[in-house]
Amino acid sequence: MTRGRSIPRPSCRQCPLRRSEAFKAISGRALGFLSRLKVDHIATPQGHELIRAGDVNPRLYTLYRGWAFRYKTLSDGRRQILNFLLPGDLIGVQANMFDASPHAVEALTDAEFCVFSRRRLWDLYANFPELAFDITWLTAHEEGMVDDNLLSVGRRSAAERVAALLMQLYKRAQGLGLVEKDGLLLPITQQHIADALGISLVHTNKTMRRLVRIGLFQYRRSRLQLTDPHALERLADYFEAPLPPRPLI
Amino acid sequence: MTRGRSIPRPSCRQCPLRRSEAFKAISGRALGFLSRLKVDHIATPQGHELIRAGDVNPRLYTLYRGWAFRYKTLSDGRRQILNFLLPGDLIGVQANMFDASPHAVEALTDAEFCVFSRRRLWDLYANFPELAFDITWLTAHEEGMVDDNLLSVGRRSAAERVAALLMQLYKRAQGLGLVEKDGLLLPITQQHIADALGISLVHTNKTMRRLVRIGLFQYRRSRLQLTDPHALERLADYFEAPLPPRPLI
DNA sequence: CGGCGGCTTGACTAAATTCAAATACCGTGG
DNA sequence: CCACGGTATTTGAATTTAGTCAAGCCGCCG
Numbered sequence: 001m002t003r004g005r006s007i008p009r010p011s012c013r014q015c016p017l018r019r020s021e022a023f024k025a026i027s028g029r030a031l032g033f034l035s036r037l038k039v040d041h042i043a044t045p046q047g048h049e050l051i052r053a054g055d056v057n058p059r060l061y062t063l064y065r066g067w068a069f070r071y072k073t074l075s076d077g078r079r080q081i082l083n084f085l086l087p088g089d090l091i092g093v094q095a096n097m098f099d100a101s102p103h104a105v106e107a108l109t110d111a112e113f114c115v116f117s118r119r120r121l122w123d124l125y126a127n128f129p130e131l132a133f134d135i136t137w138l139t140a141h142e143e144g145m146v147d148d149n150l151l152s153v154g155r156r157s158a159a160e161r162v163a164a165l166l167m168q169l170y171k172r173a174q175g176l177g178l179v180e181k182d183g184l185l186l187p188i189t190q191q192h193i194a195d196a197l198g199i200s201l202v203h204t205n206k207t208m209r210r211l212v213r214i215g216l217f218q219y220r221r222s223r224l225q226l227t228d229p230h231a232l233e234r235l236a237d238y239f240e241a242p243l244p245p246r247p248l249i
Numbered sequence: 250m251t252r253g254r255s256i257p258r259p260s261c262r263q264c265p266l267r268r269s270e271a272f273k274a275i276s277g278r279a280l281g282f283l284s285r286l287k288v289d290h291i292a293t294p295q296g297h298e299l300i301r302a303g304d305v306n307p308r309l310y311t312l313y314r315g316w317a318f319r320y321k322t323l324s325d326g327r328r329q330i331l332n333f334l335l336p337g338d339l340i341g342v343q344a345n346m347f348d349a350s351p352h353a354v355e356a357l358t359d360a361e362f363c364v365f366s367r368r369r370l371w372d373l374y375a376n377f378p379e380l381a382f383d384i385t386w387l388t389a390h391e392e393g394m395v396d397d398n399l400l401s402v403g404r405r406s407a408a409e410r411v412a413a414l415l416m417q418l419y420k421r422a423q424g425l426g427l428v429e430k431d432g433l434l435l436p437i438t439q440q441h442i443a444d445a446l447g448i449s450l451v452h453t454n455k456t457m458r459r460l461v462r463i464g465l466f467q468y469r470r471s472r473l474q475l476t477d478p479h480a481l482e483r484l485a486d487y488f489e490a491p492l493p494p495r496p497l498i
Numbered sequence: 499c500g501g502c503g504g505c506t507t508g509a510c511t512a513a514a515t516t517c518a519a520a521t522a523c524c525g526t527g528g
Numbered sequence: 529c530c531a532c533g534g535t536a537t538t539t540g541a542a543t544t545t546a547g548t549c550a551a552g553c554c555g556c557c558g
Contacts (some may be wrong), residue, residue: 072396072397072400074400074404074405074486075486076486078404078405079404080399080400080403080404082396082399082400093385093389094389094392094393094396097385097386097389097390098389098390098393102393102396102397103396122378122382125378125379125381125382126378129371129374129375129378129381130374132374132378132381132382132385133371133374133381135385136342136346136381136384136385136388137346139385139388139389139392140342140343140346140347140388141346141347142392143343143388143391143392143395144343144347144351146392146395146396146399147321147331147343147351147352147395148321148351149399150329150331150395150398150399150402151321151323151329151331153399153402153403153447154329154402154444154446154447155323155327155328155329155447156323156327195403196403197403198402198403198404237323237324237325
């Protein structure tokens with residue numbers, strides 16, 4: 001049932017993600033438990049569908065490397081991207097709670113995932129309340145992200161939506177150390193942006209060009225450079241402080 | 250810090266909500282713990298703001314009676330309703346996880362809430378893993394609801410959005426036994442519907458009138474009667490099975 | 499070199515917003 | 529009982545925003 005190709009497991013003890021300041025420390029005992037809870041480590045190619053809408057009892061994943069996104073579609077094919085996933089994001093809590101996954105997850109880049117046993121999730125709740133709390137925290141945090149996106153899509157203009165999304169992705173990526181001197185490599189097409197913002201591809205393009213023309217950012221070959229981040233924040237009415245260290249499961 | 254007027258506490262053992270088939274059973278021990286976790290029972294008038302955006306360390310609530318909604322606003326006043334809250338819904342998990350509440354909560358009717366100690370939430374995680382799991386479940390479930398709304402607002406036409414929202418509210422209310430022979434009393438204005446669907450008040454009105462005219466539903470004096478629920482489902486492309494019993498905290 | 503996917507632009511159409519005003523509803527006070 | 533004021537609903541007209549259609553371009557890869 002696991003979609004993806006198993007590859008040798010990197011050691012949890014020396015997990016490079018955990019070295020990032022973005023994530024909070026964890027007890028050795030909890031880390032040992034997590035490394036036993038982890039049943040596989042998989043690699044998937046760009047475009048791979050990790051979870052399909054309707055999948056039953058999918059596993060729980062942590063995105064280890066690469067980018068992905070969560071989405072839903074209507075039966076005629078219209079697609080709404082719910083949120084983007086970056087390394088450290090926990091995937092499938094919702095899907096695990098209900099009979100069938102209500103959404104799908106697709107990799108934006110070649111990606112790797114830690115795979116956790118769904119069956120033994122109960123052991124985690126029974127024996128590691130701090131980890132259980134972390135799972136709730138991550139779920140609430142993801143909901144907060146969807147809340148933000150809903151605010152954008154419901155009440156911001158196209159230009160404001162673009163500004164809010166770019167700021168959000170930039171700040172998240174920055175927290176993970178993914179921003180380089182020449183900006184951030186966004187592994188997404190304008191179609192993804194359109195589907196995340198609830199606007200058409202053409203309108204997305206025209207809006208982005210306009211924002212580039214007035215000097216808010218550069219965007220060439222998928223590389224995003226914020227030339228006027230404050231103006232972008234003001235336009236979006238989006239002012240997020242950098243997150244404190246967050247749990248990593 | 251509690252907003253609202255304390256009133257005498259109904260007994261948790263004889264909680265009328267728990268008698269509803271909508272909620273799953275709970276052990277006597279867990280129920281005893283919850284009744285100790287509950288520190289207050291409050292009543293608030295219609296329109297009361299239970300949680301303000303930015304509130305720090307708000308408490309945790311369960312909506313005991315009445316309707317409410319969760320929302321965010323932009324600084325110029327544009328408002329997006331994130332989801333509606335019905336009896337049994339847990340409120341404030343997100344707000345509890347972060348420094349300041351990222352959203353606000355307002356009562357749509359005169360309402361009553363069970364108030365839980367935030368401080369002692371940790372005891373729950375430490376001693377009642379099944380309740381911890383329930384809190385995660387409820388959080389994931391609320392996220393699923395926001396996901397649905399985001400799909401609507403991002404990718405459905407105005408008419409489809411109205412159809413999806415009315416179906417969703419109707420089914421949720423039905424699960425709680427709130428639908429009567431002459432339909433469901435929806436304690437919301439068209440402005441609320443507009444703010445939930447990301448469309449203007451005027452357009453909401455015109456869209457609803459059109460759907461009434463073609464016979465999909467009746468809506469007089471806030472009373473909703475679905476005259477053609479199947480057509481409404483098809484229009485919305487929204488087909489939710491009734492939920493299995495869910496946790497009540 | 500050719501083809502394909504993704505980006506860009508213009509012209510036209512459709513959907514939704516805004517503005518304005520009339521009407522219905524509801525509770526209060528005379 | 530009725531008049532009154534405030535809120536909510538309804539409708540039409542003008543405007544703006546976004547979507548659709550169509551075509552050209554650009555960069556990359558085989």
